[in-house]
Amino acid sequence: MDAFIDLYNGFQNALTLHNIYLCFLGCLWGSMVGVLPGIGPLAGITLLIPATYGLDVTGAIIMLAGIYYGAMYGGSTTSILMNIPGESASVVTCLDGYRMTQKGRAGAALFIAAFGSWVGGTLSVLGVMLLAPVLANLATKFGPTEIFALLLVAFLLLGSLGTGSFLKTSAMVILGMLAGTVGMDTLTGVYRFTHGMRDLYDGLGFVPVAMGMFGIGEILSATEQSMVREVYRPRLRELLTNWEEFRASIGPILRGSGIGFFIGLLPGAAHILSSFVSYTVEKRLAKRPEEFGHGRIEGVAGPETANNAATGGAMVPFLSLGIPTTPAIAVIMVALLIHGVRPGPLFISENPKLFWSLIASMYLGNLILVALNLPLIGLFVSLLRVPFRILFPVVLFICLIGTYSINYSSFDLIILLGFGFLGYFFRKLEYDLAPFVLALIIGPLMEEAFRQSLMRSGGSPSIFWQSPIALGFFLIAGVLLGLNIMRGLKSGGRGEKEASSVGS
Amino acid sequence: MKRNRSFIFLIMAGVFSLSLVSANGVKAEFPERPITLINPQAPGGANDALARPFAAVAEKYLGKPVVVVNKPGASGMIGNIAGAQAAPDGYTLTIGSTLMTIVMDWEVINGRKPEVYRNDYVSIGVLSVIPTVLSVPYGSSWKTLADAVREIKGKPSQYTFCSAGLLSPTHLGSERFVRAYGLKCRHVPYKGGGPALTALVGGHADFTTQFSLTSIPLARGNKLRILAVQAPARIKSIPDVPTFKETGMKVENGMWLGLVAPKNTPAPVVEKLREVTAKVTKDPTYVEAIRDLGEEVRSMDGNELAKYWDQESEEISKLLTQFAKEGLKINP
Amino acid sequence: MTKERFGSLFLLLVGGYALIHSLRLPLGNWNQPGPGVFPLILSLLLSAIGVALLVSSKGGNPFNWKDSLSRQNKTWAIMGLTAGFIVGFNRLGFVFTSGLYLFLLFFWICRFRVQIAAVLAAGITGAGWYLFVKILNLQLPPGLWRV
Numbered sequence A: 001m002d003a004f005i006d007l008y009n010g011f012q013n014a015l016t017l018h019n020i021y022l023c024f025l026g027c028l029w030g031s032m033v034g035v036l037p038g039i040g041p042l043a044g045i046t047l048l049i050p051a052t053y054g055l056d057v058t059g060a061i062i063m064l065a066g067i068y069y070g071a072m073y074g075g076s077t078t079s080i081l082m083n084i085p086g087e088s089a090s091v092v093t094c095l096d097g098y099r100m101t102q103k104g105r106a107g108a109a110l111f112i113a114a115f116g117s118w119v120g121g122t123l124s125v126l127g128v129m130l131l132a133p134v135l136a137n138l139a140t141k142f143g144p145t146e147i148f149a150l151l152l153v154a155f156l157l158l159g160s161l162g163t164g165s166f167l168k169t170s171a172m173v174i175l176g177m178l179a180g181t182v183g184m185d186t187l188t189g190v191y192r193f194t195h196g197m198r199d200l201y202d203g204l205g206f207v208p209v210a211m212g213m214f215g216i217g218e219i220l221s222a223t224e225q226s227m228v229r230e231v232y233r234p235r236l237r238e239l240l241t242n243w244e245e246f247r248a249s250i251g252p253i254l255r256g257s258g259i260g261f262f263i264g265l266l267p268g269a270a271h272i273l274s275s276f277v278s279y280t281v282e283k284r285l286a287k288r289p290e291e292f293g294h295g296r297i298e299g300v301a302g303p304e305t306a307n308n309a310a311t312g313g314a315m316v317p318f319l320s321l322g323i324p325t326t327p328a329i330a331v332i333m334v335a336l337l338i339h340g341v342r343p344g345p346l347f348i349s350e351n352p353k354l355f356w357s358l359i360a361s362m363y364l365g366n367l368i369l370v371a372l373n374l375p376l377i378g379l380f381v382s383l384l385r386v387p388f389r390i391l392f393p394v395v396l397f398i399c400l401i402g403t404y405s406i407n408y409s410s411f412d413l414i415i416l417l418g419f420g421f422l423g424y425f426f427r428k429l430e431y432d433l434a435p436f437v438l439a440l441i442i443g444p445l446m447e448e449a450f451r452q453s454l455m456r457s458g459g460s461p462s463i464f465w466q467s468p469i470a471l472g473f474f475l476i477a478g479v480l481l482g483l484n485i486m487r488g489l490k491s492g493g494r495g496e497k498e499a500s501s502v503g504s
Numbered sequence B: 001m002k003r004n005r006s007f008i009f010l011i012m013a014g015v016f017s018l019s020l021v022s023a024n025g026v027k028a029e030f031p032e033r034p035i036t037l038i039n040p041q042a043p044g045g046a047n048d049a050l051a052r053p054f055a056a057v058a059e060k061y062l063g064k065p066v067v068v069v070n071k072p073g074a075s076g077m078i079g080n081i082a083g084a085q086a087a088p089d090g091y092t093l094t095i096g097s098t099l100m101t102i103v104m105d106w107e108v109i110n111g112r113k114p115e116v117y118r119n120d121y122v123s124i125g126v127l128s129v130i131p132t133v134l135s136v137p138y139g140s141s142w143k144t145l146a147d148a149v150r151e152i153k154g155k156p157s158q159y160t161f162c163s164a165g166l167l168s169p170t171h172l173g174s175e176r177f178v179r180a181y182g183l184k185c186r187h188v189p190y191k192g193g194g195p196a197l198t199a200l201v202g203g204h205a206d207f208t209t210q211f212s213l214t215s216i217p218l219a220r221g222n223k224l225r226i227l228a229v230q231a232p233a234r235i236k237s238i239p240d241v242p243t244f245k246e247t248g249m250k251v252e253n254g255m256w257l258g259l260v261a262p263k264n265t266p267a268p269v270v271e272k273l274r275e276v277t278a279k280v281t282k283d284p285t286y287v288e289a290i291r292d293l294g295e296e297v298r299s300m301d302g303n304e305l306a307k308y309w310d311q312e313s314e315e316i317s318k319l320l321t322q323f324a325k326e327g328l329k330i331n332p
Numbered sequence C: 001m002t003k004e005r006f007g008s009l010f011l012l013l014v015g016g017y018a019l020i021h022s023l024r025l026p027l028g029n030w031n032q033p034g035p036g037v038f039p040l041i042l043s044l045l046l047s048a049i050g051v052a053l054l055v056s057s058k059g060g061n062p063f064n065w066k067d068s069l070s071r072q073n074k075t076w077a078i079m080g081l082t083a084g085f086i087v088g089f090n091r092l093g094f095v096f097t098s099g100l101y102l103f104l105l106f107f108w109i110c111r112f113r114v115q116i117a118a119v120l121a122a123g124i125t126g127a128g129w130y131l132f133v134k135i136l137n138l139q140l141p142p143g144l145w146r147v
Helices: A002-014 A017-035 A041-052 A057-082 A088-102 A106-140 A144-161 A166-181 A206-224 A243-265 A272-285 A298-321 A327-338 A352-383 A388-407 A410-429 A434-457 A461-465 A468-491 B002-023 B046-062 B074-085 B098-109 B145-154 B169-181 B193-201 B212-220 B267-282 B284-289 B302-326 C003-023 C037-056 C065-071 C073-092 C094-109 C114-135
Strands: B035-039 B066-070 B092-097 B121-137 B160-163 B186-189 B207-211 B224-230 B254-262
Touching: A002 A017, A002 A057, A002 A352, A017 A041, A017 A057, A017 A352, A041 A057, A041 A327, A041 B046, A057 A088, A057 A106, A057 A206, A057 A298, A057 A327, A057 A352, A088 A106, A088 A206, A088 A272, A088 A298, A088 A434, A106 A243, A106 A298, A106 A352, A106 B193, A144 A166, A144 A272, A144 A434, A144 A461, A144 A468, A166 A434, A166 C003, A166 C037, A206 A388, A206 A410, A206 A434, A206 C073, A243 A272, A243 A298, A272 A298, A272 A434, A298 A327, A298 B193, A327 B046, A388 A410, A388 C073, A388 C094, A388 C114, A410 C003, A410 C073, A434 A461, A434 B186, A434 C037, A461 A468, B035 B046, B035 B074, B046 B066, B046 B092, B046 B121, B046 B254, B046 B267, B046 B284, B074 B092, B074 B098, B074 B254, B092 B098, B092 B121, B098 B169, B098 B254, B098 B302, B121 B145, B121 B169, B121 B193, B121 B212, B121 B267, B121 B302, B145 B169, B145 B224, B160 B169, B160 B193, B169 B186, B169 B207, B169 B224, B169 B302, B193 B207, B193 B212, B193 B224, B207 B212, B212 B224, B254 B267, B254 B302, B267 B284, B267 B302, C003 C037, C073 C094, C094 C114
Parallel strands: B035 B066, B035 B092, B160 B186, B160 B207
Antiparallel strands: B092 B254, B121 B207, B121 B224, B121 B254
């Protein structure tokens, strides 16, 4: 097959000592910024652009791409260990990952996260390599109508995130959507709920809200109890998954790769959905879904694989159309422009060597990352041994600086603190946090897609049933709704809270 | 106990001496320390694509690094305000562009006093002027501008154009087009040029005016077709595409990108900055780096920019006033 | 006043606020919903859920205000300190504010001895400075000492 011959050449090119070194640097740097909450691949890439001026274009893009998918590996670390989402896609990992830590299985969680990330990353590169042009066309078929249909499905899945009563989960979903409307409405320019505060014109910002609710909220709750927390001293055996956990993770990992890759393809800010959809799919497929949210390894394996697969998927529109779908990729595009390379539909055909070297380096990079992250598991787990009273101020400090670094805005810190309090507040009242945070993203996207569709059709709703893709998703949504209603009727509106620890 | 005390003392001494080092004020030439360049847009846009190479090359001439800092928000106002209110010592510059003009003039037209305005800045220079081009999906039956105009006139309010956002330069481009020809179209705003172009390529809109930089690669890849250019002259990399002027009406639209500093920056510093900017725009490394924005690299020096800016503001204000009157009610 | 009721009241409060504000926004018409429609629907739903929860929450443990508040001292203190950090951050600069913040957290909340608190605070601030300013090259506010 042609592709594999080109790949072989790409490997030859990529495996020069120089390029391997750059790939390693990129992955290392990416992991580091990924671990630090708030500072994500965007900041990491932006910071290193000046360093790439002296490099040749192949080396530059290898390094920058390394940062990009490297950050996805690191993002799960703080989610699992401390319930602090390192960045948007890692929120879902907090749900079961942190529970596993509390049960002493932190090592297993970190291991499966790294392993799943490797599989997801590698499979998605395979997808990019073989399917890029075809998939790009598919991605462009998703206009506002189709996106709305897809998001409707996602919205209906939000209900599965809750471990409490249906009413309470719905309340959080609605609250999240309301919070998402804060800011300027992009379709009419009207400001909603901003009260004249310029800092709110662009909305609340997902990272301060998520970090605040999960991380700061957790700290505030924890300090209420005694300062001395149980410290788990895991043995080496416990640093890895046991055979049963590993076997249970295989399905989620494979499914997560597919889901993540597909969602990563789509235009728009839907990438966080990759981990979320994977989580809800796994929960629905599980034999005992009520255990999700209490430390099931599938709840870590699936989402972590999905969000790494999504990074590969996100490269597809960029490599085959020249359109970046995430801010991090946009910055990579700028770096390419600076080096005189024009991204666009002809990128692959005009720069075959560059493209294949990049693909080869992505395989390599994923390997490097898993090799980097696995030994570090022991190190990270031992971080848990640090007494809580020393750890939490440090964590607060890092969260504050990390959040500030996103937009260099002190207002974001106010949001962080405010939602930290809300997270604490909701925990006390036993409301689930995850539906809120995810609805924050899905709600506005859904509304925007809906209204864009109507704007296009001049107000006629027929546009919704004229698109086959949209109809397909509406069908799925209908099935989901039906299942939800049936389940709701059966359990009498109460939730799955059986042997659960309080709050989440 | 004793160990702790001396340890603390050492640390305090360390922190203290660090601060001493920086506060050392020997009068040297400007610049003595790195310069911050505020980009009021999110990372990865046209601003970045010009600003970062500039920063890299300017370091050569200035002797100190120029660090690009993204301060996005409120259509650029957050960065604009930060730039205007920074200390006027030449160490904080801002990327000025047509976006600034639009957002500030819109406030004025709606009877509100913008927090900062053109006269809060002193112009340093222009890095480029990027024109917009009119594109249609590749599968569209419109092959020339005349086709498009005819079809749209024939079915008023049936065709849609997409834009990168309300009141973005690309939106203005489409508005200028439809108003010049007396057309009625539907408008669907998207969040940025990328999503807008994706929508166009997928056939979810009938036409759009986007920057040449982002449209031309897609045209070369046969994902869309460029019908006309909203610039005074044809673009070299697409020599077959006529300008609007050639085919009928003079419709021009574009975005300038340059540097501005807070208004009370001392004159010698401004001079130095202007000098460096002029040198950078002629520097072969820089020109090579932005070759793809290439054709319309018009650099202007500070004084030219000031005049150009005033003219642009006047012209755009006319357009914005029409919007306001017709009820493009933004931020009522 | 039980936990459940407290929660429902909160929902009703937010729902009411959102309702009032979304009615002030342009609502458009059936075919072209304006920016106010979505928040309006949400606020109505939220209020409905609030009422439903209020009604269905019969019984439940009553809140013990005093007990709860006394245990929350630390929480409020941490929030207060963090608020102070935010206020001081831009004016006093990264190094000073962080150092002070950490010191107060260690000394006051975690009850370390003064010396240890100071050492920890200084050490972490220093490490943070090195990581964030030197390695990551973030432009953190220099404050009074231009560090």
